[in-house]
Amino acid sequence: xxxxxxxxxxxxxxxxxxxxxxxxxxxxxxxxxxxxxxxxxxxxxxxxxxxxxxxxxxxxxxxxxxxxxxxxxxxxxxxxxxxxxxxxxxxxxxxxxxxxxxxxxxxxxxxxxxxxxxxxxxxxxxxxxxxxxxxxxxxxxxxxxxxxxxxxxxxxxxxxxxxxxxxxxxxxxxxxxxxxxxxxxxxxxxxxxxxxxxxxxxxxxxxxxxxxxxxxxxxxxxxxxxxxxxxxxxxxxxxxxxxxxxxxxxxxxxxxxxxxxxxxxxxxxxxxxxxxxxxxxxxxxxxxxxxxxxxxxxxxxxxxxxxxxxxxxxxxxxxxxxxxxxxxxxxxxxxx
Amino acid sequence: xxxxxxxxxxxxxxxxxxxxxxxxxxxxxxxxxxxxxxxxxxxxxxxxxxxxxxxxxxxxxxxxxxxxxxxxxxxxxxxxxxxxxxxxxxxxxxxxxxxxxxxxxxxxxxxxxxxxxxxxxxxxxxxxxxxxxxxxxxxxxxxxxxxxxxxxxxxxxxxxxxxxxxxxxxxxxxxxxxxxxxxxxxxxxxxxxxxxxxxxxxxxxxxxxxxxxxxxxxxxxxxxxxxxxxxxxxxxxxxxxxxxxxxxxxxxxxxxxxxxxxxxxxxxxxxxxxxxxxxxxxxxxxxxxxxxxxxxxxxxxxxxxxxxxxxxxxxxxxxxxxxxxxxxxxxxxxxx
DNA sequence: TATGTTTGCGCAAACGTTTGTGCAAAATTA
DNA sequence: TAATTTTGCACAAACGTTTGCGCAAACATA
Numbered sequence: 153x154x155x156x157x158x159x160x161x162x163x164x165x166x167x168x169x170x171x172x173x174x175x176x177x178x179x180x181x182x183x184x185x186x187x188x189x190x191x192x193x194x195x196x197x198x199x200x201x202x203x204x205x206x207x208x209x210x211x212x213x214x215x216x217x218x219x220x221x222x223x224x225x226x227x228x229x230x231x232x233x234x235x236x237x238x239x240x241x242x243x244x245x246x247x248x249x250x251x252x253x254x255x256x257x258x259x260x261x262x263x264x265x266x267x268x269x270x271x272x273x274x275x276x277x278x279x280x281x282x283x284x285x286x287x288x289x290x291x292x293x294x295x296x297x298x299x300x301x302x303x304x305x306x307x308x309x310x311x312x313x314x315x316x317x318x319x320x321x322x323x324x325x326x327x328x329x330x331x332x333x334x335x336x337x338x339x340x341x342x343x344x345x346x347x348x349x350x351x352x353x354x355x356x357x358x359x360x361x362x363x364x365x366x367x368x369x370x371x372x373x374x375x376x377x378x379x380x381x382x383x384x385x386x387x388x389x390x391x392x393x394x395x396x397x398x399x400x401x402x403x404x405x406x407x408x409x410x411x412x413x414x415x416x417x418x419x420x421x422x423x424x425x426x427x428x429x430x431x432x433x434x435x436x437x438x439x440x441x442x443x444x445x446x447x448x449x450x451x452x453x454x455x456x457x458x459x460x461x462x463x464x465x466x467x468x469x470x471x472x473x474x475x476x477x478x479x480x481x482x483x484x485x486x487x488x
Numbered sequence: 489x490x491x492x493x494x495x496x497x498x499x500x501x502x503x504x505x506x507x508x509x510x511x512x513x514x515x516x517x518x519x520x521x522x523x524x525x526x527x528x529x530x531x532x533x534x535x536x537x538x539x540x541x542x543x544x545x546x547x548x549x550x551x552x553x554x555x556x557x558x559x560x561x562x563x564x565x566x567x568x569x570x571x572x573x574x575x576x577x578x579x580x581x582x583x584x585x586x587x588x589x590x591x592x593x594x595x596x597x598x599x600x601x602x603x604x605x606x607x608x609x610x611x612x613x614x615x616x617x618x619x620x621x622x623x624x625x626x627x628x629x630x631x632x633x634x635x636x637x638x639x640x641x642x643x644x645x646x647x648x649x650x651x652x653x654x655x656x657x658x659x660x661x662x663x664x665x666x667x668x669x670x671x672x673x674x675x676x677x678x679x680x681x682x683x684x685x686x687x688x689x690x691x692x693x694x695x696x697x698x699x700x701x702x703x704x705x706x707x708x709x710x711x712x713x714x715x716x717x718x719x720x721x722x723x724x725x726x727x728x729x730x731x732x733x734x735x736x737x738x739x740x741x742x743x744x745x746x747x748x749x750x751x752x753x754x755x756x757x758x759x760x761x762x763x764x765x766x767x768x769x770x771x772x773x774x775x776x777x778x779x780x781x782x783x784x785x786x787x788x789x790x791x792x793x794x795x796x797x798x799x800x801x802x803x804x805x806x807x808x809x810x811x812x813x814x815x816x817x818x819x820x821x822x823x824x
Numbered sequence: 825t826a827t828g829t830t831t832g833c834g835c836a837a838a839c840g841t842t843t844g845t846g847c848a849a850a851a852t853t854a
Numbered sequence: 855t856a857a858t859t860t861t862g863c864a865c866a867a868a869c870g871t872t873t874g875c876g877c878a879a880a881c882a883t884a
Contacts, residue, residue: 511842513842517843538841539840542839
């Protein structure tokens, strides 16, 4: 409610003087201690808080960061968001959150909104297979970084996991345990992230001289439902897989649900590794082996990169953050 | 990048005309179709997007809603946030997200920031035991609603679960199964939410003529660690409880972890009901009975209430959303 | 006393919008 | 043709900041 103008009026001095004092530029502008104190005291008294909207207009800097994720209810993104907010707020930045709901159209619309809101930077886990709508952002020199999913040929920097290695190691672990029919339940193949994980899976098979069985590579979405249905399909094949690699946590949950519903047990009927860890997975019986992603770190690095680009006009360099193969009890050794 | 001013200059007409046309007020202001079309076409061409900061300053309305939660990584709040964003974005509102991290000081600071950002409304799950810092918000007539946690004597409206009933029903279910030593593992007693759930627990005991055992009411925080440690304590009592009621999902997870680490099994060694459901709980062995809260609904109602207060200057009325007791396999019948 | 320097602060523009008001030109009417 | 109405648009203020510049008063120096 109280504005600079109001304070100035009440105290019978000019707006500029009040502004300078409240911004600690009193000395520099040779404002007398007497006036400074009066203003400071009065501002405190009426509880003055600067209008950040006006400030933003004036400074063409809003201390605002956009964050767009496909699904904030997915713990992977929620944890990332938490860390992003944490590091941003330390530097007095606020987060504008958008949940694109895996919907490219909403993503496109909200990109425009973000531009309209003049965010100082944008962190996005893009959905779909197109990134053209992000070009405007870059054209306007707004710092932008992808997290988790990315398009390397877009030239837009990204922070993601070592997807290839993670999938490769997980698959290798299954192979090491004697599995040769390993099903990959995948997300939408539109994104490079998926392609990389798939490649890791394929290369591990290749290295072990295992022929690829096309019917074992299934799935089209990062969703519980996809995991559920794909698992049912694949387990009812004439020659079902002896192991499954689930490409993310939602798919993994779907797998678990399907296996339970089919009355099967892990790892006797089928072995399982899930990409992306979850606390509950170490509570299950058996506990589930996973590829743990460091989503905290991804979030932290993303903000820090954005903030340094804002301050120093540095270019962000993409990074792949190591994953960790957590071996629990969901993989059975089988002799070939 | 392109502004009204720029467009006006390029087209050699005045800013006001451009503004009116782009806001669909061309007819009303008797702007000729010719000019209107030129402007519309040109605006499209250069990809004009209004500067919402400038708009916000002018209109003293930012189409922005603040959302403060104690922990966005907690699925309860994440799901709520998802729904809040969904309903808000449909009405062209953006969400400014703050994760207070259960820290009152951060909450206080961020309340100020929200005011500075001139949010049109504020949705908060408050932490701590004080609400005085929210009074400024109300004084400035900014619509405010609490979610989940609340202070009824503050006069600030809230959307929460039927906490009393939920706890009462859960406790009664345990009693119905023959339990008389039921431990309540609680969160910080500073909030009315906790008090209500505790009251539900106590009243259920009372109704069954069971004497309250003080040593069975433990815990001081909504955290995994608290659930974990409290469970260990309580299960090592000389006369341990035969059942546990965990006051939220994080505590519940801690309980499960502790029980597992102690090498005990549910429900043989101890029965369990958790306040707040989680998909994984129906995957565990045994599956865990819960009090399901409708966090989607809470979020939805909160935004809708805020939005109608913004538009119609209606006062929000507090609501308690029903919970559902989901009976699974974690409660054993014992004969007294 | 005249000149120069420092001190203390105000003026005004600018950021991008919206909107009430006013004014000229064109069209209509008498 | 003159008076009146309608059409089409521009001017300017306002929202709350920040900041370059300038001006007056006070003080110091010569």
